[in-house]
Amino acid sequence: MIDVNCYLGHYAFRQLRNNTADGLLRVMDAKGIEKAVVGSAAAVTYRNAQSGNEELHREIKSHRDRLIPFAVINPGYAGWVDDLKICREDFGMSGVRLHPGWHNYKPADTCCRELVAAATEHKMPVSIPIRVEDNRQRHWLVDVPDVRLGEIVDLVKNNPQATFILASGRGFKGCDLGKKNNSLPRNYYIEICRASALLDNEIGQLVENLGADRLLFGTGMPFHYPDPAILKLKVLDIPEADKEKIRRANAAGILG
Amino acid sequence: MKRREFLTAAAGIGLAGALSAGTSLAGDPKARPSEKTAPADSNADGTLVIDAHAHMFHRSKSNWKEMDRRVVEAADKLGIDQLCCSILTPKRPATAEGFQECNRWMADCMKRFPGRILGYCYVNPTHTKEALEDIRRCVEDRGFMGVKLYNEHRCTEPVVYPIVELAIELRVPILHHAGHMHFFLETQPKISDGSHLSELARRYPEAMLICAHAGGGGDWEWEIKSLRNAPSVYLDTSGSVIDEGMVEMCVDILGADRVLFACDNSMTPGMGKLIGAQLSKTDRRKLLGLNMKKILEKRKQS
Numbered sequence A: 001m002i003d004v005n006c007y008l009g010h011y012a013f014r015q016l017r018n019n020t021a022d023g024l025l026r027v028m029d030a031k032g033i034e035k036a037v038v039g040s041a042a043a044v045t046y047r048n049a050q051s052g053n054e055e056l057h058r059e060i061k062s063h064r065d066r067l068i069p070f071a072v073i074n075p076g077y078a079g080w081v082d083d084l085k086i087c088r089e090d091f092g093m094s095g096v097r098l099h100p101g102w103h104n105y106k107p108a109d110t111c112c113r114e115l116v117a118a119a120t121e122h123k124m125p126v127s128i129p130i131r132v133e134d135n136r137q138r139h140w141l142v143d144v145p146d147v148r149l150g151e152i153v154d155l156v157k158n159n160p161q162a163t164f165i166l167a168s169g170r171g172f173k174g175c176d177l178g179k180k181n182n183s184l185p186r187n188y189y190i191e192i193c194r195a196s197a198l199l200d201n202e203i204g205q206l207v208e209n210l211g212a213d214r215l216l217f218g219t220g221m222p223f224h225y226p227d228p229a230i231l232k233l234k235v236l237d238i239p240e241a242d243k244e245k246i247r248r249a250n251a252a253g254i255l256g
Numbered sequence B: 001m002k003r004r005e006f007l008t009a010a011a012g013i014g015l016a017g018a019l020s021a022g023t024s025l026a027g028d029p030k031a032r033p034s035e036k037t038a039p040a041d042s043n044a045d046g047t048l049v050i051d052a053h054a055h056m057f058h059r060s061k062s063n064w065k066e067m068d069r070r071v072v073e074a075a076d077k078l079g080i081d082q083l084c085c086s087i088l089t090p091k092r093p094a095t096a097e098g099f100q101e102c103n104r105w106m107a108d109c110m111k112r113f114p115g116r117i118l119g120y121c122y123v124n125p126t127h128t129k130e131a132l133e134d135i136r137r138c139v140e141d142r143g144f145m146g147v148k149l150y151n152e153h154r155c156t157e158p159v160v161y162p163i164v165e166l167a168i169e170l171r172v173p174i175l176h177h178a179g180h181m182h183f184f185l186e187t188q189p190k191i192s193d194g195s196h197l198s199e200l201a202r203r204y205p206e207a208m209l210i211c212a213h214a215g216g217g218g219d220w221e222w223e224i225k226s227l228r229n230a231p232s233v234y235l236d237t238s239g240s241v242i243d244e245g246m247v248e249m250c251v252d253i254l255g256a257d258r259v260l261f262a263c264d265n266s267m268t269p270g271m272g273k274l275i276g277a278q279l280s281k282t283d284r285r286k287l288l289g290l291n292m293k294k295i296l297e298k299r300k301q302s
Helices: A021-031 A049-063 A080-090 A110-121 A149-158 A202-210 A227-235 A240-255 B003-013 B064-078 B096-112 B128-141 B158-170 B194-203 B220-226 B246-254 B267-276 B281-301
Strands: A002-008 A035-040 A067-072 A095-097 A126-129 A164-167 A188-191 B050-055 B082-086 B117-122 B146-149 B174-176 B209-211 B233-236
Touching (some): A002 A021, A002 A126, A035 A049, A035 A240, A067 A080, B050 B281, B096 B128, B117 B128, B194 B209, B246 B281, B267 B281
Parallel strands (some): A002 A035, A035 A067, A067 A095, B082 B117, B146 B174, B174 B209, B209 B233
């Protein structure tokens, strides 16, 4: 399995366990996860997100065979172009992760469009976590709503050459992103850790509407237990070949 | 693989080893849910799995029958033996007629899925007379196993006391909707939290109170800590929140005897966090079913 939705480092509002490279790898080994995309959890709330990228780079230096770093870039912050260059060229980071709500910009803002364009130019996938934590458990000092899926639609539409990974979201079938024949470019992938596999079975409907080649396995570790996502794949009533795409093949294609 | 075997294996060696991909997790996949064998009354050696907090669907939904069936099918796939369910009115506060109708439907569900679906009697304490009558009718005549209270009143309001006193008399638990947010929840101004349930437990230490959904949204660390000194209050693990460490913290702070496995219809999140939690085999079995079984047996002993 390849997990496209992991974090390392400290988070400002809750103690995380298994948030070091060694800790995460231990859990991955126990659960049969071969590789994971990781971003800095600290960079979610650091004013200067680049410090989080530096920490991440140091943390995973000797585990690059299994941990694939994505750079958290805040396009509203001074020096982001330099940061992206350093993350790409010096740190060898393969993609970028955006936290529009936490970093106080909208997906439609010019700065975000510029960042997506820069990432696309260098063939770096753009990961957008729809949420980091459930908003209902928010700290009294902050209120960061989930990224609105409707805002993602325009971003996807306006950047057909980009590759987007939409992580920790659900409710896609309620907007164009999850609809059949939606006329959107096939440039976005949906990670499944929050979508249902039973009852209303959102994952099954997304497979039907978009195709299994548009979904990705992810867990949200170490914020989340990995087991719910693994369990979803187990109980999902789709052909094994489709599960294999979600479990591994699609991510391998994106990450190279 | 039978339901009980699935959980025993999953708890012991991890899910990956417990299942072969693409197969149903429980029994004959062609069997209709209602045809599944009801679990044995007592099985100390197996892993009895009881979902302490679930729902059947209000019949104003055109597809209620299909949705009810899907819940039971999901339970089959996840190795859940029994589901403790209620039906809530879509609009609250519930009228007396509204909750009485829900409870009649709940009784029908129990007949449609005998031994699989157990019933909580849902009432709004505002309508004291009708609520007390319906609870007695449901428990004594219809075989319901408990009372479900939602957010019409904070559980510390005196209007709730007669309900608690009747539940004590009937020896059934009260599952109380709860959550603690660090902001005012406009849609649920009277939502209870762990501190309110603790206060109620101090007034009625003999009551069996279940604080709903640690993972239902809200500060679950706060919720768990607020229940530490209320030994008669249980906490169920249900809800869509799958934060790593949540179940372990429940057990560390409250003890394994006070934590109940539940999904609240968030099926794979509910079961996934129990599989993922680092617990001893003994504690996992307590959470998965043995604790709820003990609660259910209190009624039988009366």
